[in-house]
Amino acid sequence: xxxxxxxxxxxxxxxxxxxxxxxxxxxxxxxxxxxxxxxxxxxxxxxxxxxxxxxxxxxxxxxxxxxxxxxxxxxxxxxxxxxxxxxxxxxxxxxxxxxxxxxxxxxxxxxxxxxxxxxxxxxxxxxxxxxxxxxxxxxxxxxxxxxxxxxxxxxxxxxxxxxxxxxxxxxxxxxxxxxxxxxxxxxxxxxxxxxxxxxxxxxxxxxxxxxxxxxxxxxxxxxxxxxxxxxxxxxxxxxxxxxxxxxxxxxxxxxxxxxxxxxxxxxxxxxxxxxxxxxxxxxxxxxxxxxxxxxxxxxxxxxxxxxxxxxxxxxxxxxxx
Numbered sequence: 458x459x460x461x462x463x464x465x466x467x468x469x470x471x472x473x474x475x476x477x478x479x480x481x482x483x484x485x486x487x488x489x490x491x492x493x494x495x496x497x498x499x500x501x502x503x504x505x506x507x508x509x510x511x512x513x514x515x516x517x518x519x520x521x522x523x524x525x526x527x528x529x530x531x532x533x534x535x536x537x538x539x540x541x542x543x544x545x546x547x548x549x550x551x552x553x554x555x556x557x558x559x560x561x562x563x564x565x566x567x568x569x570x571x572x573x574x575x576x577x578x579x580x581x582x583x584x585x586x587x588x589x590x591x592x593x594x595x596x597x598x599x600x601x602x603x604x605x606x607x608x609x610x611x612x613x614x615x616x617x618x619x620x621x622x623x624x625x626x627x628x629x630x631x632x633x634x635x636x637x638x639x640x641x642x643x644x645x646x647x648x649x650x651x652x653x654x655x656x657x658x659x660x661x662x663x664x665x666x667x668x669x670x671x672x673x674x675x676x677x678x679x680x681x682x683x684x685x686x687x688x689x690x691x692x693x694x695x696x697x698x699x700x701x702x703x704x705x706x707x708x709x710x711x712x713x714x715x716x717x718x719x720x721x722x723x724x725x726x727x728x729x730x731x732x733x734x735x736x737x738x739x740x741x742x743x744x745x746x747x748x749x750x751x752x753x754x755x756x757x758x759x760x761x762x763x764x765x766x767x768x769x770x771x772x773x774x775x776x777x778x
Contacts, residue, residue, distance in 0.1 A: 459776045461525055467757065468521050468530040470769035471514035474762070475504040475537060482507045486557050498553060500546040505766045509565035509614070513770040515541070516572040523579060524777050542583040551590040554597070562601065563620025566594045570627035577630055595636055598624055602639055608647040610672075612664030613714070617647060618672040625678055644679045648672050649686075657695040660702050665717035665771075667698065670725035677732040684733050694738055698722070699745045701752035710763040719753035720771040722746075724778075750775060 459467070481495040484507065496503040502511035518534045528534070554560060561569075573591045576584040608617035621640050628637035656669040673687060680686045701722075702715040726746030733739040753775070757768045 461527060464521050464525045464777070465529050467769045467772055468518060468528060468534065470758070470765050471505065471517050472530060472533055472537065474506070474766045475511060475514050475518075475541065477504050480506060480762070484508065484560065486560070488556060499550060501541045501543075501550050506762070509561055509568055510767045510770070512565060512572060513568040513767070516568060516575055517770040517773040519572065519575040519583075520773055520777050523575065538583050542586055544586040547586045547590050551593045554593050558597075558601075562597070562615070563617065563624070564614035566597060567620045567623035569594050571623045574623075574627045574630045595633065598636060599639060602643050605643070610668045612659070612661050612666045612668050612718070616666050616668065616671060618644075618668075618675040619666060621647075622671070622675040622678065625675075641679050644675055648676060649680070652689045653692065654690055656691060657697050659697050660715065660718055663711040663714045664702075665714040665721060667718065667722050667725060670698065670722055670729065674725040674728050677728055684737055687729070687733070688737075694741050694745065698726075699741075699748070701749050704756065707756070707759045707764050708761045713759070713761070713764040716753060716756045716759070716764055716768055717771045719749045720757075720768070720775050723750035723753055724775045727775075 478494070478496050481503070483495055483498075485491070485498065491498070499508055499511070502508050502515070505511045505514045515538070518538065521528060522531055522534050525531075569590065573584070573587055576587060605617070609615045610617070621644050624636060625640045625644070627633070628640060651672070654669045654672070656667070659667055659669060669691060673691060676686060676690075677683055701719045704712055704715045706712050707716070723746050726742045726749060730739045730742035730746060733742070753768075754772055756764070757772045759765055759768070
């Protein structure tokens with residue numbers, strides 16, 4: 458768990474980018490008459506280079522605000538949330554999904570539900586305005602997952618396991634039984650019989666997820682006898698998952714992903730280790746987790762926008778969630 462000073466430093470990164478419209482990497486299926494700027498299309502989530510980074514930047518601020526009420530940036534965070542998470546802005550965001558079935562599927566969807574989970578069970582003025590967009594995203598999951606016959610096992614945004622993990626956390630937090638049931642069923646269907654994952658092939662050169670570890674981290678939530686599943690899936694921890702990735706150029710937006718990989722590997726390794734009994738390779742996993750955490754946390758503040766627009770969220774998910 459980070460301390461107040463560390464939380465303050467992390468909060469400063471999304472605060473610096475959530476109102477920064479440009480540069481912006483716009484993923485936009487243009488419909489009639491829609492040649493518009495990012496802020497017009499996405500009045501709530503226009504900053505931090507892209508939609509999903511803006512969403513999880515909001516999540517990081519909410520999570521830090523809840524965990525550290527005495528945060529020096531608390532008033533600035535509240536002012537930003539009051540400005541962006543309005544009913545009008547979020548109605549526009551919800552309407553944007555009409556006619557765009559694959560927009561932000563499922564990475565952005567997952568972070569939106571994680572933002573909703575962070576606002577749940579807490580007296581705040583932003584939960585109600587967000588609700589219509591949450592309903593849209595839940596409906597998208599319920600519509601899409603029965604159609605998806607096989608999972609996407611990439612190390613970047615479209616990774617199915619990550620999208621399921623955050624959706625399941627949301628469903629259980631708010632007691633959405635239909636979503637919980639569907640996500641659990643799909644997790645078993647996609648991953649329940651997986652054996653001997655080729656983890657030695659990891660990482661790919663622009664990963665910010667380990668396909669092997671993010672799948673295993675999801676399955677800690679749904680497999681009754683997780684240790685038995687893990688031994689079949691990942692019989693040993695290969696050298697490729699023990700050593701943090703090396704970033705050759707932090708100004709390159711794809712190479713910079715590897716700093717995020719170290720952070721996401723760390724949270725996966727920690728949670729997998731916590732789900733195992735003594736007598737397994739739990740200690741190996743825990744040691745690798747802390748090695749990756751140190752490497753990832755050392756480079757959250759990179760001096761370059763390509764990393765700083767998103768890495769704080771991964772650091773908060775590792776240390777505070």
